[in-house]
Amino acid sequence: MKKANTKTRTPRGTADQILDTAQQLVQTRGFNAFSYADISANLGITKASLHYHFATKASLGTSLIERYDAAMTGMLSTIAGKVRNSREKLQDYVAIYRSVLANRRLCLCGMLAAEYTTLPKAMQKALDSYFQHNEAWLAEVLAAGRTKGELSYDGDPVDAAQYLVGALEGAMLIARSQGGQARFDAATRRLLAEFGA
Amino acid sequence: MKKANTKTRTPRGTADQILDTAQQLVQTRGFNAFSYADISANLGITKASLHYHFATKASLGTSLIERYDAAMTGMLSTIAGKVRNSREKLQDYVAIYRSVLANRRLCLCGMLAAEYTTLPKAMQKALDSYFQHNEAWLAEVLAAGRTKGELSYDGDPVDAAQYLVGALEGAMLIARSQGGQARFDAATRRLLAEFGA
DNA sequence: GTCTATAACGAGATAGAC
């Protein structure tokens, strides 16, 4: 076999390293505020080589979102698979965002949502999918949680899920520059309490 | 007199027109995704002339935030001056954000918060002030409202105000590309209900 | 798959005439 699906730490390929660096840059500076030169400097590889792996910045950006979406889907599956109660699932979901902010980053897709009107169509589509997946998972957790009496809130679970995502993204966005982790934690305590978590 | 402080519609000066155009561009595209050429095209004035009014993009950006902050302060004074109950004050506050989104824009300072790490220091300072002013006004409304029994919520009014600002900015941010005005309205209904408004 | 070299363009900014 050429590539084993092991869980051991395999040396990341160049494309992955490029994506890692680009992701960090987008999460801290935004898609319109980083360049191939930045990645080149961080990785010690020339700009021309970057174009071998990702011909255009648009294709790099699209791969970035798709990988992020897939990683999130994986984490949500893991959370769901632990089959604990819905309260904990919600807490774990919030914890994902918390750990992103702890690295002084924003959610990749929250950042890109701010730049939405300037993004290539392919990136916009990928972004739409990301939020779709996230909110569908959350709505399901909220619906099941209320049925089981583990969570409590009013109205439509889909509305509630959308509210949650927006509030979480906003809390990260503002907390990064105003108040930091403490502010984010205070906000999410309030948010979770609202759902009986 | 050279300039009367009248409330009649006086023809806006060139600097004001530049700020108007720049503000619209930042609110839709972001500070890093617009150029002097864009303003030039929109206003029919050369880039060189723009530099006469705002020598650097950083100075233009700083003026933008300061003007936005002042306008917001004015609106908050007006709301406060109408001396109705705190519920209505909170609703009016939310309505300000709503009208911004209705023009397919984000809050200027929410957008800039996403780009925070790439902004000149002067712009960062001005942004900090904007949020400080906003949250101080909100915290005061929340504190008084609870005392008078017009609002109800748990914990520190300052925490609550910060939570509110984050949730509102996030609701706008995501709603612009995912769900639009309807999604924003659903989110703010939930948010207001949380405070007994 | 990575490199050197360069093209093609747009950015922020300045000099100096009117």
Place this chain on the structure above:
DNA sequence: GTCTATCTCGTTATAGAC
């Protein structure tokens, strides 16, 4: 206060050698 003209730099992207 607005213009023309220009400068310098950074950007995405490509050609072609190794």
